[in-house]
Amino acid sequence: MNSTLEQTKKESYAPNVNIYEGNAETILVVDLPGVDEKGVDISFEKDILTIKGEPSLHIPEGYKVVHKEYQIGQYIRRFTINKPINIDGVSAKIKNGRVTLTLPYTNPSTKKIEVRTE
Numbered sequence: 001m002n003s004t005l006e007q008t009k010k011e012s013y014a015p016n017v018n019i020y021e022g023n024a025e026t027i028l029v030v031d032l033p034g035v036d037e038k039g040v041d042i043s044f045e046k047d048i049l050t051i052k053g054e055p056s057l058h059i060p061e062g063y064k065v066v067h068k069e070y071q072i073g074q075y076i077r078r079f080t081i082n083k084p085i086n087i088d089g090v091s092a093k094i095k096n097g098r099v100t101l102t103l104p105y106t107n108p109s110t111k112k113i114e115v116r117t118e
Contacts, residue, residue: 011073015053025104026083032075033097040099042092049079051099 018029032040034055041052053075059065086106093100 012076013073014077015051015075017051017077025102026081028079028099028101028103030077030099030101031097032094032099034070034072035075035094035097037094040092040094042099042101044081044085044087044090047081049081049103051075051077051079051101053099 016031020027020029028051030051030053032053032055034057035053036056039054039056041050041054043050055072055075057065057068057070057072081103083103084106086104089102089104091102
């Protein structure tokens with residue numbers, strides 16, 4: 001599995017990701033601080049998995065920002081998936097800004113080709 005950072009006009013960050021491979025699936029755990037389920041966009045096209053997260057800055061009503069150290073920008077990571085994935089079985093969960101993405105494998109169909117003499 002390969003990873004690349006997509007460059008955009010707005011500032012973007014590569015989120016931290018842990019990847020676990022098993023016999024039946026791959027699990028990715030992606031940290032997206034400040035992102036809720038509405039701000040996550042996950043897509044899978046051909047063999048490219050793209051994970052995007054858009055955090056939001058919550059300013060309490062009646063207050064203004066006088067000092068800010070948290071950087072706000074989009075999170076983007078792309079992965080090339082080298083195993084056959086069962087797209088219908090893919091699932092994603094988010095809790096406290098941490099996305100757990102499960103990519104179950106599909107069994108590629110194999111066929112033995114018989115060779116005959118003429």
